[in-house]
Amino acid sequence: AESEREEPDVEGVFGAGIKRDExxxxxxxxxTYTDDISLPGMTYLAIKRSDHAHARIVDIDTSEAESKADVVAVYTGDDVEASGVPNTIPTAWDLPGLVQPQYRMLAIDKVRHEGDGVAAVVAETPQAAHEARKRIHVEYEELEAVTDPVTAVERDIPQIHEESDDNIAFDFELGDADAVNESFSAADRTASVTLRQPRLIPNAIEPRAAVADWNDSTQKLRLWMTSQNPHLHRMLLSAGTLGIPENNIRVIAPEVGGGFGSKIYHYPDEAITAWCSMQLGRPVKWRASRSEGYLTDCHGRDHVTDAEIAIDNDGTIQGVRVETHAGLGAHLSQFGTATPSYLYATVLSGQYTIPAIHCRVIGAFTTTTPVDAYRGAGRAEGIYVIERLMDVAARELGMDPTEIRRKNLIPADEFPYESAAALVYDSGEYERAMETALEHVDYETLREQQQTLREEGRYLGIGVANFIESAGLSPSGLAGQLGAQAGGxxxxxxxxxxxxxxxxxxxxxxxxxxxxxxxxxxxxxxxxxxxxxxxxxxxxxxxxxxxxxxxxxxxxxxxxxxxxxxxxxxxxxxxxxxxxxxxxxxxxxxxxxxxxxxxxxxxxxxxxxxxxxxxxxxxxxxxxxxxxxxxxxxxDPENFTYPFGTHVAVVEIDPETGAITIERYVAVDDCGEIINPTIVEGQVHGGIAQGIGAALYEGAAYDEDGHLQTRRMDEYAVPHATYLPDFETDSTVTPSPHNPIGVKGVGESATIAAAPAVVAAVTDALEPFDVDHLDMPVTPETVWRAMEEE
Ligand code: MCN
Structure with missing residues (x-):
């Protein structure tokens, strides 16, 4: 039984930077993407969406739409409800005291954000469906809109959901408030920052889409969809929305063109596509346009935060206190409750030994697109807060930002490390990654150069961001204790x-x-x-x-x-x-x-x-x-993994215009053992681009009436390649002891690190103007105004 096969070249298969097979x-x-799927007898769905942010539905007249050529059927929320299916878009993460209003496939009685679905029209062609959609007439009684999470809970504004009279979905706390109070009394000084992390719109190249095929004789549903988790979609569709036994549903995610979180969620749109197919016994296709995606794909971030740090004169951190208003949008998305609570508050210790941490998060309903995890989800927001605090603390003490960081880093021999924010970090060598990054930019020389340039009226800024990430979201037991309604x-x-x-x-x-x-x-x-x-x-x-x-x-x-x-x-x-x-x-x-x-x-x-x-x-x-x-x-692993690293951005500000040029960007990432360095580098590149996008360009804007102002790609500034510098990447390797291959995640790391690094670089450049902090996106206008004010 001698093998006659040629010896395969298996040297270094794991760890080799081979090209992507896909x-x-x-x-x-x-x-083959979802929209490429075509089935015999297929019909096309268009969804009539609310033009108002907040309004009572007085009447929906579908008769004109129904009379149009090639229209197969028009349905409203009442039709869906009358069909007897469970008709719930459930959340998948519970929190203590969480208010969970009913979320249906199509709105009944009220719309709660611009883009809420009010009717569905199915036709023989996509054109007929879109034309007929315009002929659905909805009479509304307009209600006041509220887009800001602080205003939503503080002012006497109309209730968005019957179930919550103060628009609060949850009031979450983590950490030890008494210990933090003591640390603030005992410490030599305090520093604080108030910051906003704007709403980000995910920009997957491929818009969301679904093709549903219900077979009446077998009672089985096939659903092709743009999904990051087909099994979770199958489960939520089965139990929550359609009431079909799970084993009669087949969810297929063919090629999926990007997600960045936005394709995790169980939206009403894919579900209504399936429901329409069940009504008609014919295949139904739905595909979002780009603008429809901007209105309905879950947005990310939307935090308003007051953060304080207690420090001794030598730079030792004693405590951190954070209070955040997190905008959840109009409805609770699957993980929309977990992202601003556990995924956020638990990373507030960052890479540092902080004896006392307390965080309160008020989750607020607003009349806007639902908010959920977007690349970096919660961890990006948390690391941004602690890294901004490190910079304002350094300013307060007159210390170099790298010195205060170095002083408080969790030493390599203290792992596993239990932070005051309730996580046990697996492994880390933070100083090694930080020193590697600083060597790349030749930090000391750069500081000297900065001084020389300042004398010439040129403003160079150096921003350093240290990050950790809690990646992996397992084990199941821990996820369950925190409220997850899914395994890890x-x-x-x-x-x-x-x-x-x-x-x-x-x-x-x-x-x-x-x-x-x-x-x-x-x-x-x-x-x-x-x-x-x-x-x-x-x-x-x-x-x-x-x-x-x-x-x-x-x-x-x-x-x-x-x-x-x-x-x-x-x-x-x-x-x-x-x-x-x-x-x-x-x-x-x-x-x-x-x-x-x-x-x-x-x-x-x-x-x-x-x-x-x-x-x-x-x-x-x-x-x-x-x-x-x-x-x-x-x-089911024993723990999350904790990737980490240090990113350094070097910028120059034009004092005439406020324009920001990123001169250098260095990223040192540690994702444990590396399976494929080329792929990891690609992940880091994409992540940096998205982090820089958040720092300098992106941000969803609403007008007073709750209409989305950034509803097209030429209105929402996703960075072009020409806006970005060459990225200089490097890595250190600290294996995770918590999985059989020693790897840590890398998919979100760079997005988490890039935003604080770039904002730190800009504020560092503006030190002579006494600017401690500027909110994202930091545009030339913001910079110019800040310099002018000074
Ligand atoms: N990898 C590796 N060595 C490691 C760690 C990871 O070679 N030590 C490889 C992995 O095998 C995988 C890739 O790097 O091919 C990313 O791995 P991982 O960090 O495990 O992340 P996931 O595959 O679970 O991807 C999710 C992550 C998230 S949460 C977002 S958001 C994101 C991201 O990935 N969205 C992306 N990267 C994206 N990349 C693309 N092209 N498109 C998206 O939508």
Whole structure:
């Protein structure tokens, strides 16, 4: 049974910067996205949306729309309710005292944000559906709008939901208020900052879309959709919205063109697409336009925060106190309660030893698009707060911003480290990453240069941001204690086919992260085969029985951890077959580069791919062993992973115009063991771009009546490549002890770090003008006005 296969080149499969396997078909335009799905007899859905931020629905007249050519049906919220389905878009994260108003597929009685769905029109063509939508006449009685989370709870404004008379959804506290009060009394000084983190609109290249196909005779639903977590969508659709048994729903996420969080959520739109298909017994397609996406894709951030820090004269931090009003928008999105509470407050210790922390978050309903996790989710907001506090504290003390940071860093020998904000960090070498970043920019020389330039009337600014991230969102037990209505585990199947190729079926769902490549690297490494022999499949609930999906930078650690464990189980079964066929004891069988051999007799060997063939023949297996060579794995890690790093931005301000030029951007990231350095670098590049976007350009704007002002791509400033500098990236490697492959997440890291680094650089440049803080987006106008005021 000698293997005659060519030796695969398996050296360094894990850790190799190989090219992304998924890219070629995508670059050639051969990818199949949801909107590419076309079914016989398919109809098209358009959703009539509210033009008002807050209004009572007096009457909906659908008769003219119904009379139009090619219109199949027009439905209102009352029709949906009358159909008897549960009609709930449920939240997936509970908090103590949470107010949970009913959220339906189409509004009944009232609309609560511009873009709330009020009617659905299905037609034979997309054009007919869009034309008919204009012929649905809705009579409204307008109510007052409120877009700001502070105003929403402080002023005597109309109630948005019957269930909450003060527009408060939750009042959340974390940490020890008494200890913080004591630390503030005992410390030498305090410093504070009030800051706003504006609403961000996610800008996935592919808008959301769905194709639903209900089969009346089998009572089964197939739903193609732009999903980051098809299994979660299946569960929420089943129990909460449509009342179809979960095993009669198949959710398929084909290629997904970006998400950044926005495709995690169970929106009314995909659900109503499915409901329409159930009514008609015909396939129905819905696709958002870009502007429709701006009105309905969950936005991110929207925080107004008062933050204070207690410090001793030598720079030692004694305590941090934070109070935030978080705008939740008009409805509770699935994780819209978790993002501004646990995901935010728990990272307020950042990289520092802070003995006492207290955070209060008031979650406020406003008459705006719902807010939920957007890349960095909660952690970005929290790190921004602590990093701004570090800078204002440094100013207060007349210390260099790097000195105060260095002084308070959690030392490398203190891990696992339990922070006063209730997290236990897995591992870290913060000083190493920070010093590496500072060396890259030659920090001391840069400071000297800054002085010289200032004398010439030129304003250079250096911003340093240290970050941690709690990535992975597991284990399930912890997630459950915090209120999650979903598990924190991940699942996969690693399956050898009888000819020696391997299929990995993973419960996560890629939107551009490169899972097909990195998962193949993990499996290939564990099995000693070439990545070319591994096929990775995601995004189909009928092929992959269970999963939790892709968000919270969890796929490498939790999904990858599951695949590594499954591959190891497969390898161990193969080892037993090898021992049997080589007539040796299992303990004497060694494994290297895919080859099992008898210790001390390397000529007696069997390749794992040849064993796969034997496993499916089943002719000569150990007694009581079942045929086949595959493993199903459920993996629930012990803890989150805690990626970290230091980013440095160097900017120059033009004193005439306030224009900001980023001269250099250095990122040192530590995401533990690196599966694929090219992919990690790509993730860091994308993350920096989004962080810089938040710092300098982006921000959703509403007018007084609650109308979104930034509703198109030429009104909402996503940074162009030409706005961005060359990124200089580097990494340190501190493995996580909490998963079998030592990895930490990286998908959100750079977004978390970039915003505080850039804002710090701008305020550093403006030190001579006594500007401590400027709110994002820091535009030339803000800078110019701040300089003028001084
Ligand atoms: N990786 C690696 N080595 C590590 C860590 C990660 O090689 N030590 C690889 C992973 O195998 C994966 C990629 O880097 O291919 C990102 O891994 P991970 O950090 O686990 O993040 P997820 O795959 O779970 O992706 C989610 C994360 C989030 S939360 C957002 S938001 C985000 C992001 O990823 N949205 C993205 N990156 C994005 N990238 C693209 N192109 N599009 C999006 O919408």
């Amino acid at each position: 890219d070629l078909p995508l670059l050639l335009g051969e990818g 585990w991940e699942s996969s199947i690693v399956r050898f086919d009888s000819t020696g190729s391997v299929t990995v079926l993973a419960g996560t769902a890629d939107q551009g992260q490169g899972h097909r490549t990195t998962y193949a690297q993990i499996a290939a490494e564990e099995l000693g085969i070439s990545v070319d022999d591994v096929e990775v499949v995601e995004g189909d609930t009928d092929r992959i029985p269970q999963g939790m999906g892709t968000y919270g930078s969890r796929s490498a650690s939790v999904g990858g951890g599951s695949i590594a464990r499954g591959a190891r189980d497969v390898r161990e079964k193969a080892r037993r077959i090898a021992a049997h066929q080589l007539e040796a004891s299992v303990d004497d069988i060694e494994f290297e580069d895919g080859e099992f051999y008898v210790a001390g007799a390397s000529d007696r060997s069997l390749h794992i791919q040849a064993i796969a063939h034997e496993a499916y023949l089943g002719h000569d297996l150990p007694e009581e062993m079942d045929p086949g060579l595959e493993a199903t794995n459920f993996y």
